[in-house]
Amino acid sequence: MKLKSLILSTALAALASGASADDIKVGMITTLSGGGAGLGIDVRDGFMLAISQSDRTDIEVVIEDDLRKPDVAVQLADKMIQSEKVDVMTGIIWSNLAMAVIPSVTAQGKFYLSPNAGPSALAGKGCHKNYFNVAWQNDNLHEAAGAYAKGAGYQNSFILAPNYPAGQDALTGYKRMYDGELAGEIFTKLGQTDYAAEIAQIRASGADSVYFFLPGGMGISFLKQYADSGVGLPVVGPAFSFDQGILQAVGDAALGVVNTSQWNKDIDNATNAAFVETFQAEYGRLPSLYASQGFDTANLLISALETAHPDDADAFRAALEAANFDSTRGDFAFGPNHHPIQDIYAREVIKEGDIYTNKIIGVALENHSDAYAVDCSF
């Protein structure tokens, strides 16, 4: 689990010069092994790319693997706070691990910058002044899908997601923005790989569109089976089933599917263009939205460090809230509950040469915050 990454060779020089007291220690707990490792690896790579591109020599990042187990993540968080004495924490991919770790981390006075998981509890009633989410609130991409479906004129959607809190949130988010009828609403089994039964129900339901949230291997299975079934209805989904890492495994079955995301590699600004180019040069693959989230999280941190140190909590917090950094998404701003207010794009899966990737086809939601901000007060 311990992949200590002292990224600057001058760290020793910094120690020698006695500047270690002012060094910033970042604790990153993320998933680096097992089935879901792709996301954690992307976040880590994006984050470290930004750190290495900055001029700072005083940021030390301690990276540990949570094995996607909540109890391991809690142990690692304890270790980072008690032993490593980190100032800021980040990295967790999955909402259930986030719920296990973040409340206690923030309660102990440390800052947490989430590069991915955005559970609704932490955006609303459970929000904390030390918790910032740089990616999105979990419902956002689903709400955007609902908005897109409404805009595209879909009247009778068939929606499905796995039967666990993120899945239930996904369908709630979609229904919040979508205003047509529901031809069917199914909760599948978590980890289910065979969707023949669900596809048969879609076929029989008379729906005019399909919306699904099936992260990881579940989505790959569903898309392949759906494409082979000949049902042919238009499909909408959140970016989680269509990120750069997964698309190559799905292949043609994903072509033409519309998915919603707050980032895509063709967003037109200098920061994003440089990010895509340098990421590909450094790691030999195109970045996914997870990598962009890691990149933005690191840059947010660096920008806050320009004006304040985590030891002065109030000043550091204000610096974070100001979000004075160049984001791959263009302008970046936090809402009052420390979640982003941003545009969510609709993008379509296309093939560029040999690579499957996404192309933006429109904006699904503009300057969108989230539905839980009203419940947050700190």
Next chain:
Amino acid sequence: MSTILIIEQVLNGLQSGIMLFLMAAGLTLIFGVMGLINLAHGSLYMIGAFAAAAVAGFTGSFVLALIAAMVAAAIAGVLVEMLVMRRLYATDHLDQVLATFALILIFSEGTRWIFGSFPLFLDIPDYLSGPVNLPGGIQYPFYRLVLICVGLLVAAGLGLLITRTRIGIQIRAGENDREMIAALGVDISKLYTLVFALGAALAGLAGALVGAIQSVQVGMGEPVLILAFVVIVIGGIGSIKGALIGALLVGLTDTLGGVFLPQLFKLFMDPSAAQSSGSALASMAIYILMGAVLIWRPTGLFGARP
């Protein structure tokens, strides 16, 4: 709830059951003949899928990919048998559990080391894709029909192997009394290696066939492994017929339960509560089935009576 939907779901249940049978057949043979609990069977499934993806990506031929899957899994099986299992025949099940658990770790991370952390691409070939029209107006994916046929062919082949060939006699005798057939002059170690390789090849074939319509990723074998154990327990250890019937039962229960239990609950609950309770019960359904079978027949449907 139209008849067409019901028939389509029954077909789906059969198909998922048949694929489980490929896994379960190998597992029940290995356990029945060799008395070996093989937790690494799921890893052999995964190796088959990865080998198929690699070969299909390289050559573009699905048939070659399937052959590669069986060969790769068989080779892995033989290696495992010769290096690890041979030393564990005399020991009790617990040592086998630990050893095969260790093998799962090695195979999973080893595969991730070789192939990376992202899922691989494996697709069904064009000549097998797309839906066909069945009598009654049902549109059903052609590939799934192919899977059903392949599975039934394998079942028939295994049945013939067990009942009509010399090897089959040795296997059946070995299930009954290992020491006796060794005393009668059968080369036990060659028989064991053969049985293990056969079971592994079946698992690899299942991995490749199913990987084409699902996702080829590290850890794909573990859920199937659990289901396969459920199947052989329901069917009775050592019985190929039991494995087939058990697999079909499990496949049908899983599929039909997932579809119809929420509908059943909707009769007396509001829709969203019915949905979540229904799917909760559906995910427990096969285990409830297994529990019920074991309470009625403690050694499975076709297992040896005590």
Next chain:
Amino acid sequence: MIRERTLNGLVLVLLLAVPLWALFNDQPFTITLATRAVIFALAAVGLNIALGLGGLVSLGHAAFFGIGGYAMGILAHHAQTYTPVMELPFLIQGTKSMPVIWLVAMVTSAIAAFLIGLLSLRTTGVYFIMITLAFGQMFYFFSISWAAYGGEDGLSIYVRNGFPGVDTLIPINFFAICFTILCLVLLLSGLLARSPFGLALNAARQVPQRVQTVGLDPQRLKLVAFVVSGVITGWAGALFADLNRFVSPTMFSWQMSGEIMIFIILGGTARLCGPVVGAVVFVMLEHFLGGLSEYWHIYLGALLLLVVLFARGGLVGLIVGREVAHD
């Protein structure tokens, strides 16, 4: 070859010494790691009563681990949100007192173990393994769908529960509580093995027919062993939830059942301190191997394989030699 009793003493002394050293060297994480090892050891000692003594290979023991955990989670959750657990037919309030939570965890585990044992003990051998696995899986899927208590997300308990007279948030205090419980249970387990019940159980494991001819009922012996075993593992589950201040369905998973069994097999089945040695070694490997490489599971697997192939009788068996009937 040293005697088993000496080894047991050594292990316990080491297990106490390391956290004390960590206390004086300001390494609170080592104490947390040691507590994790102790709690896993407790769960494994519980399973060992059924598995080692009774020959009942239960691959569903995570069911009790999870029941204990959720007993803690549900009671503490209601206490921290100031709502009652239920109002009809009885008013049951939540609680954050450890002894009460332990009592509830143990009683619910006992009931569950009784019912599961009653049904499962009709089978033997691999069928028994599978039916216990089935029950474990039922609990797992049920807890994932139980949205009221977090479902797959699990439940966070913000402050550790209270033990009268002790500040449980201090790592060494909580370690002391867990370690004391482990020693008590080891004592109980040792006494049990030597008691008439234990001897009869041992015999029932080996030759049930002979036990029947003497007039004892092997099924009843096994059921009692299974219940006791479930109660102890449930207690460990409640402690584990308290350690992490978090409970989730993964505590019910078959991988968790497998891990508890691995501790026993690694350390030495049916040895008194086998589960302890196994749990400690496993937690240490998990922690230190991670620094070697991103693919450290391969090294873990290779090490386990070596132990199984060359250390018959587990690590304790390797150090102490074959079991003797008397010293």
